[in-house]
Amino acid sequence: MTEPEITPELMRISWGPQHPMSGQTRILLDTDGEKVHRIIADLGFTHRGIEKVLENRSLIGGIVPIDRMAMVDTANISIGYVTAAEKALGLEVPERANWIRSLVCEMSRINSHLYAFGLQAEATGYFPAVFLWTTIDREILLDLFEELTGARWSFNFFLPGGVYKDFPEGFADRVVEGVHYLRNRFKDYWNAMIENPMFEMRCDNVAILEPKDALRLGATGPVLRGSGIPVDMRNEEPYAAYADLDWEIITEDACDVMARTKVRFHEIGQSLNMMEQIAKEIPEGEIKTRFSPFARAPEGEHISRVENGRGEMSTHLWTNGTPNPYRVKILPPSLRNMYVFERLAELSHITVADIPVVINSIDPWYLDADR
Amino acid sequence: MSMINAAFGNANQVQQNLAGILAYIMEFLTVNARPILQVLILPGLAFTLLFAVFAVWFERKFLARAMLRVGPYYCGGRSGILQVFADFIKLFLKEIIIPSDVNWILFALSPVMVSAVPGLALVLIPFDANWIMWDIGSLGLPMFLAIMGIAPLMPVFAGWVSNNKYSLIGSWRVAYMYISGEIPLVISAAAVAIMAGSFNLVDIVESQKNMWFAIPQFIGFIVFFLGVLIESERTPFDIPVAEVELVFGWRTEFSGILFGFTMMAEYVMLQAWTLLFITLYLGGYNGPIIMGSIIGSHIFWLLTKFLILVIFIVLLRCVFPRPRMDQMLKIGWNYLTPIALLNLFLVLAMKVWGVV
Amino acid sequence: MSWIKKLLRPLGIVAPYILRNSQTVAYPTERLMFKERFRGRHQFFFERCISCGICARVCPCASIELVEAEGHEKTYPSIDYNTCSFCGYCVEFCPKQAIEFTDVVELAVDDRSTLKYSPERLSEVPDIKDLVPRMKRRTEAYLTDKEMKYRKVKDV
Numbered sequence: 049m050t051e052p053e054i055t056p057e058l059m060r061i062s063w064g065p066q067h068p069m070s071g072q073t074r075i076l077l078d079t080d081g082e083k084v085h086r087i088i089a090d091l092g093f094t095h096r097g098i099e100k101v102l103e104n105r106s107l108i109g110g111i112v113p114i115d116r117m118a119m120v121d122t123a124n125i126s127i128g129y130v131t132a133a134e135k136a137l138g139l140e141v142p143e144r145a146n147w148i149r150s151l152v153c154e155m156s157r158i159n160s161h162l163y164a165f166g167l168q169a170e171a172t173g174y175f176p177a178v179f180l181w182t183t184i185d186r187e188i189l190l191d192l193f194e195e196l197t198g199a200r201w202s203f204n205f206f207l208p209g210g211v212y213k214d215f216p217e218g219f220a221d222r223v224v225e226g227v228h229y230l231r232n233r234f235k236d237y238w239n240a241m242i243e244n245p246m247f248e249m250r251c252d253n254v255a256i257l258e259p260k261d262a263l264r265l266g267a268t269g270p271v272l273r274g275s276g277i278p279v280d281m282r283n284e285e286p287y288a289a290y291a292d293l294d295w296e297i298i299t300e301d302a303c304d305v306m307a308r309t310k311v312r313f314h315e316i317g318q319s320l321n322m323m324e325q326i327a328k329e330i331p332e333g334e335i336k337t338r339f340s341p342f343a344r345a346p347e348g349e350h351i352s353r354v355e356n357g358r359g360e361m362s363t364h365l366w367t368n369g370t371p372n373p374y375r376v377k378i379l380p381p382s383l384r385n386m387y388v389f390e391r392l393a394e395l396s397h398i399t400v401a402d403i404p405v406v407i408n409s410i411d412p413w414y415l416d417a418d419r
Numbered sequence: 420m421s422m423i424n425a426a427f428g429n430a431n432q433v434q435q436n437l438a439g440i441l442a443y444i445m446e447f448l449t450v451n452a453r454p455i456l457q458v459l460i461l462p463g464l465a466f467t468l469l470f471a472v473f474a475v476w477f478e479r480k481f482l483a484r485a486m487l488r489v490g491p492y493y494c495g496g497r498s499g500i501l502q503v504f505a506d507f508i509k510l511f512l513k514e515i516i517i518p519s520d521v522n523w524i525l526f527a528l529s530p531v532m533v534s535a536v537p538g539l540a541l542v543l544i545p546f547d548a549n550w551i552m553w554d555i556g557s558l559g560l561p562m563f564l565a566i567m568g569i570a571p572l573m574p575v576f577a578g579w580v581s582n583n584k585y586s587l588i589g590s591w592r593v594a595y596m597y598i599s600g601e602i603p604l605v606i607s608a609a610a611v612a613i614m615a616g617s618f619n620l621v622d623i624v625e626s627q628k629n630m631w632f633a634i635p636q637f638i639g640f641i642v643f644f645l646g647v648l649i650e651s652e653r654t655p656f657d658i659p660v661a662e663v664e665l666v667f668g669w670r671t672e673f674s675g676i677l678f679g680f681t682m683m684a685e686y687v688m689l690q691a692w693t694l695l696f697i698t699l700y701l702g703g704y705n706g707p708i709i710m711g712s713i714i715g716s717h718i719f720w721l722l723t724k725f726l727i728l729v730i731f732i733v734l735l736r737c738v739f740p741r742p743r744m745d746q747m748l749k750i751g752w753n754y755l756t757p758i759a760l761l762n763l764f765l766v767l768a769m770k771v772w773g774v775v
Numbered sequence: 776m777s778w779i780k781k782l783l784r785p786l787g788i789v790a791p792y793i794l795r796n797s798q799t800v801a802y803p804t805e806r807l808m809f810k811e812r813f814r815g816r817h818q819f820f821f822e823r824c825i826s827c828g829i830c831a832r833v834c835p836c837a838s839i840e841l842v843e844a845e846g847h848e849k850t851y852p853s854i855d856y857n858t859c860s861f862c863g864y865c866v867e868f869c870p871k872q873a874i875e876f877t878d879v880v881e882l883a884v885d886d887r888s889t890l891k892y893s894p895e896r897l898s899e900v901p902d903i904k905d906l907v908p909r910m911k912r913r914t915e916a917y918l919t920d921k922e923m924k925y926r927k928v929k930d931v
Contacts, residue, residue, distance in 0.1 A: 059584060061584050061585070061588075066666075067666060068666060082744065082745075105835050106835075108833075108835075108864075109833070109834075109835030109864070110835070112835045112836070112860055112862045113835075169740075172740040172741070173657075173740045173741035174739070174740040177485050177486060177737050177738070177789055177792070180486035180487060180488065181486075181487070184487060184798050184923065187798075187916070187923065188918070188923065191810075191916060194809070194810045194812075194813060195810045195811075195812070196812075197812065198810075198812035198813055198814045198863060198876070199813075199814050199861065199863075202860075202861075202862075204862050204863070212863075212867065213812070216811065216812070225918055226918065229918045229923075232921065236788055239784055239785070239788055240738075240784075240785045240788040240789055241785075243781060243784070244739065244740065244781075244785050245778060245781050245782050246739045246740045246741070246742060247740050249742055249743075249746055250740055250741075250742065250743060250746075341833045341864070341868055342832070342833075399743065399744070399745070400588065401658075401743045401744055402743065481793065483797075484792070484793045484797070485789060485792050485793055487792065487795060487796075487797055487798045487799075487922075488797050488798070488799050489797045489799055734786070734789075734790060737789050738785045738786050738789045738790075739785065
């Protein structure tokens with residue numbers, strides 16, 4: 049990319065791909081030692097051309113690359129594509145399949161938020177304890193995925209018209225057991241990490257994003273809900289079984305890094321409640337409608353919007369009567385939030401030491417942003 | 420029986436001979452060969468190196484336990500103690516990469532200086548009334564503080580000579596941090612010297628025979644402990660070396676054995692400051708005499724207190740995140756300095772009115 | 776005084792973690808017992824296959840190719856593990872259940888051309904004890920109130 053010019057008094061640091069904490073991206077910081085005057089995000093290091101790859105595979109075969117788009121949060125991304133494909137093929141999903149889809153999506157959301165939590169702890173220097181604890185706690189969820197689908201994270205479990213397999217024997221009991229275990233662990237996280245005075249010192253009143261700025265710049269996900277605006281795709285366009293479950297949108301009013309961390313924390317608690325409700329009250333029924341893997345979709349264009357762990361993701365699908373889709377356009381949430389991150393340097397006072405904390409509170413996943 | 424009698428004399432004589440040999444060996448070790456033992460073993464070369472090895476191994480195992488995993492396991496019979504030696508040998512055999520546009524003499528020299536200057540201050544710590552490597556009497560405490568005052572200049576120097584933006588930011592942070600942490604430290608040390616009545620480190624330890632100075636001066640105790648953490652750059656105050664922000668601060672450009680020296684510097688600083696902390700506040704080498712040998716039990720008690728304190732400092736690493744630079748300066752100037760001055764006035768008041 | 780209590784509470788929470796068991800699996804001495812639906816290496820059954828070719832057409836990575844096999848008349852699938860993504864479509868859409876998953880995951884080789892498995896090789900699954908000679912026991916995870924532990928399922 050052509051980089052903007054360097055002003056003479058400032059030093060340009062490349063928070064580059066060779067960095068222990070930068071992720072798979074390069075961020076250029078114009079700084080005078082401590083205060084950051086300008087942030088320029090240089091994305092594109094992990095562009096794999098997923099949109100082009102999807103044009104070469106059939107509608108059902110395209111679920112496999114889309115699972116690998118963001119590895120931590122697979123179910124919420126593939127459900128976007130599958131919902132769009134269902135609209136293209138005109139299939140209807142039975143009720144039990146919807147409930148199983150909600151269960152897998154919520155487990156995936158907890159997975160993603162736990163990972164973000166661990167990275168936030170590592171960014172504030174709390175390296176030894178919390179990051180590894182979240183990795184161990186994700187193991188419980190990965191074992192549940194393995195029991196239900198057969199793979200730990202790249203399960204291509206959703207199918208246009210339903211899901212692949214039903215619950216094995218005793219699965220609902222194991223889900224409830226896992227939920228109780230995770231609730232115990234979250235008391236530890238709350239006391240040892242969020243109520244830690246030094247963590248509060250690091251996260252309070254840092255990178256404040258006013259609600260009007262959040263709406264103007266197009267923030268999404270926990271970034272938007274941390275500024276007090278209650279927008280959630282599961283509420284706006286209910287897909288899967290979200291209209292039947294009882295849950296509420298979580299917002300915080302403080303607009304700083306701590307508010308976003310707390311939004312993610314409470315969303316995990318919300319997802320655990322939803323998992324328990326699904327495991328206890330799931331209705332009986334079929335799990336898929338008849339669907340041939342070589343079906344051709346009629347001509348048309350279809351949009352589906354789902355709520356990812358990071359925000360709203362929309363999938364726009366054009367089909368033209370061949371087995372492969374004509375064009376797929378995916379709008380990821382991390383790209384929108386990275387734009388907000390670039391403007392944060394002008395909106396509030398950020399120092400170089402704040403940069404990892406702020407990045408992990410916005411929680412971009414660069415594989416998702418670059419597709 | 421008769422053969423043994425003929426060879427070694429009867430039982431009484433054997434016992435007397437053995438006791439005589441033992442006393443001769445002890446006298447030789449503690450009086451005649453003392454300088455060599457001090458330089459080579461305690462508190463000289465062997466002690467420092469063994470402590471660095473033990474501290475690295477212990478920290479890795481302890482942190483691994485707090486992270487619910489195992490740590491070094493395969494080297495050295497399921498405890499991983501030889502892993503440290505293996506890493507050390509690996510560092511020796513790695514290539515030393517020197518950037519092309521730096522002054523290579525200063526570049527190669529600065530890590531050595533970073534770990535050597537704190538080691539100089541170790542010679543002043545008394546392990547017993549007669550076991551000090553450099554006994555300069557009543558200049559002990561000021562000399563220690565003077566040597567450790569030069570110690571912060573070395574990381575600043577190392578970061579500047581690396582010719583790298585991350586190292587430069589790291590060395591500025593070192594300068595800020597030492598400025599804010601040094602003054603409360605020196606004031607608390609002065610309060611201890613006032614209460615003991617002299618600057619001689621042996622006198623300070625001897626005057627804690629009845630009661631450790633931690634108890635009347637508990638405010639100074641906490642301030643000095645925080646100062647120890649700040650000066651030796653341990654988490655939660657390892658801001659110059661914050662790995663998540665600046666790749667490794669002022670240590671970024673060093674590789675191979677130079678990197679080994681910078682890692683060792685952290686432990687040598689910790690050793691020097693912790694021993695001074697024990698000497699000033701926790702009674703030094705005082706403790707109940709065991710097994711009749713005064714020197715032995717003094718050394719034993721000092722090392723025991725040292726180990727317990729090191730364990731606590733490693734535990735603190737697991738628990739607290741690190742503050743930002745401006746918050747660190749605020750802690751140092753807004754909170755620690757007035758509290759240290761308050762401590763000094765309290766000690767002066769206690770001394771004037773004859774309480775202690 | 777409440778901020779002192781708040782400062783000391785993390786110490787009280789983190790310190791007992793040192794006394795807990797480690798939650799790692801000591802591979803290769805122990806090996807996890809995988810669940811029933813786990814997607815490992817494939818196993819092929821000659822007598823059930825009808826050579827319809829659905830597996831080759833539905834595979835999204837184009838890793839299945841129908842080839843001739845010795846001693847059998849029709850053509851049978853051979854899987855190329857260079858590109859297989861273990862998605863499970865061939866297992867799911869086969870009308871006669873001729874391909875199934877096993878739980879062998881030790882597939883590393885030195886030479887990439889040996890990763891193309893012929894139908895005969897697919898039908899013989901080696902024993903795990905031959906692949907991992909240092910293995911002594913199989914473990915699985917279970918949950919207690921406070922931690923996840925590993926317990927031994929069977930000795931090998």
